[in-house]
């Protein structure tokens with residue numbers, strides 16, 4: 244009988260990076276459980292981690308390149324696929340210029356070591372300004388605020404959940420997400436532990452969420468009004484002379500500017516726009532200031548609204564002005580073993596925001612990318628610089644970017660499209676060629692990004708569980724091959740030699756990770772030692788590191804950056820107008836379903852089965868107005884589209900607000916996906932207007948979208 248073996252790895256589906264314990268015989272998985280010895284996740288697992296096996300066994304998962312022909316999809320050789328893709332890149336760039344070839348990277352790319360390390364190599368070789376990713380429908384505002392204050396887009400302060408006495412959560416539902424821009428597996432237990440040690444958990448959200456159920460206090464707020472709540476809480480801090488910068492005061496400037504900015508936003512004056520009584524805001528500020536340690540965590544709902552960057556900036560300022568920055572129990576920076584931040588210190592020109600602008604609408608670039616809300620227009624608007632070819636890496640922008648219907652049309656209009664994906668989905672169905680990479684269990688994994696955002700310093704490397712078949716290619720092999728074919732003939736061999744020296748071809752990702760670990764901040768740490776540890780290594784709690792860790796050129800913090808100053812007038816003007824659009828009297832917010840992750844994983848039957856979960860939550864009073872019963876269907880209409888969806892009536896949402904989960908709405912006509920057909924749901928993103936953006940960053944507005952509803 245085949246021996247039963249145990250494999251340990253980190254789950255790569257979401258930011259929580261849980262340790263998994265997989266029992267298997269041959270290539271048969273017997274069980275997937277949480278790894279109790281993982282130093283970060285300590286045994287936590289969610290259904291998506293268990294479902295990794297479904298992706299591995301899925302018969303619909305592609306393993307060889309597909310070419311679209313009049314007769315349908317045809318399997319072709321990798322050589323033919325690479326030849327055709329690179330011939331078309333060269334043809335289109337020669338005819339229309341470098342910018343005519345664009346790339347889009349979806350959310351799974353950041354959870355994939357091969358794509359993280361090698362897609363940039365390939366993207367850079369295209370020399371196109373048209374680079375896009377899911378960042379600008381998500382955490383762009385968080386990263387921009389970090390860049391403006393601390394000098395690097397990934398220097399995002401992380402709440403020290405395991406030592407804090409008070410956590411204020413705004414626009415986030417970590418009990419479902421297990422943290423975002425805050426890797427915190429087992430977060431429900433960590434929040435309960437705060438309460439056990441006498442601390443407080445406070446949640447501010449338009450909806451009474453899974454996190455609210457655990458919190459000591461839930462405060463309902465109107466969507467997109469977080470900016471005014473934070474301004475008023477800061478006003479209260481200054482009014483009561485409770486401002487303190489703590490040990491960062493010697494290199495932090497502009498406290499008087501903040502005091503001046505917030506002076507008109509009293510808890511009373513913002514009560515109407517936030518929907519929060521003045522005394523509640525006052526008490527909230529007082530509780531936060533008087534807690535021994537406290538951290539304010541602002542996330543997705545706060546980032547994806549019209550004042551996303553301003554709100555994220557204010558969240559940082561609130562932590563700083565209350566003396567909770569760079570302090571145990573407050574918010575701190577990580578010290579990752581493989582440090583992707585420190586190398587940027589050597590770069591002479593560190594300007595990453597607004598280096599260039601999009602051809603249409605003039606939206607600013609950030610970290611070499613443009614906001615995706617302009618992508619469909621850039622494809623469909625004729626003229627110099629028009630995008631003619633798109634290469635999508637592990638993304639489904641038809642479901643995950645604003646105005647999905649328009650994106651669908653835009654993809655259909657391309658001269659040529661390539662999708663690096665192992666599924667035919669709503670976006671990849673438009674591709675001329677699909678290049679499928681190996682799946683999670685068929686490759687090594689190191690979490691390049693999320694050790695940098697974790698609440699505890701740990702390190703873990705996951706080896707391949709099941710060797711891929713000969714006909715499969717890894718992400719690294721795909722990107723390196725595409726890159727190599729794009730090099731001019733003469734220098735090709737020279738560069739290949741250089742790459743080999745850098746271990747890229749010879750040892751693959753392992754060489755790079757090993758180098759990074761050996762030259763990182765922890766002595767005696769190399770890849771071998773990390774692999775031998777199996778469960779990962781605990782590198783200790785976060786530590787104060789200011790000002791040494793700052794990447795600002797002067798190593799000083801300037802509290803009021805120019806970009807924020809320029810947006811003050813807009814914040815003021817919306818505050819003064821504060822009017823509702825009578826054509827669209829309700830506001831739409833998203834929500835995350837615990838068994839889905841954006842639009843991924845819908846091929847797993849275990850994640851889709853059961854009662855329909857793509858439902859619109861509406862308040863009991865709104866249901867009465869519209870004469871609705873549970874499961875009745877309504878239409879939801881925005882400026883861009885109308886969808887039809889069943890309702891669930893609840894008092895766990897503010898009146899006037901409607902909540903629909905994102906990532907649903909699979910259309911199966913041209914697709915192979917079959918398991919999820921009965922539970923397809925609707926695509927909320929067709930309701931999002933691509934013209935509504937956070938004006939500083941260009942991030943799409945996905946929270947607080949004006950809509951109206953009608954009974955079907």
Ligand code: SF4
Pocket residue numbers: 254255256257258259260261287288289290291292293420421428
């Ligand atoms: S919480 Fe995230 S990382 Fe953990 S098992 Fe679930 S999907 Fe994987």
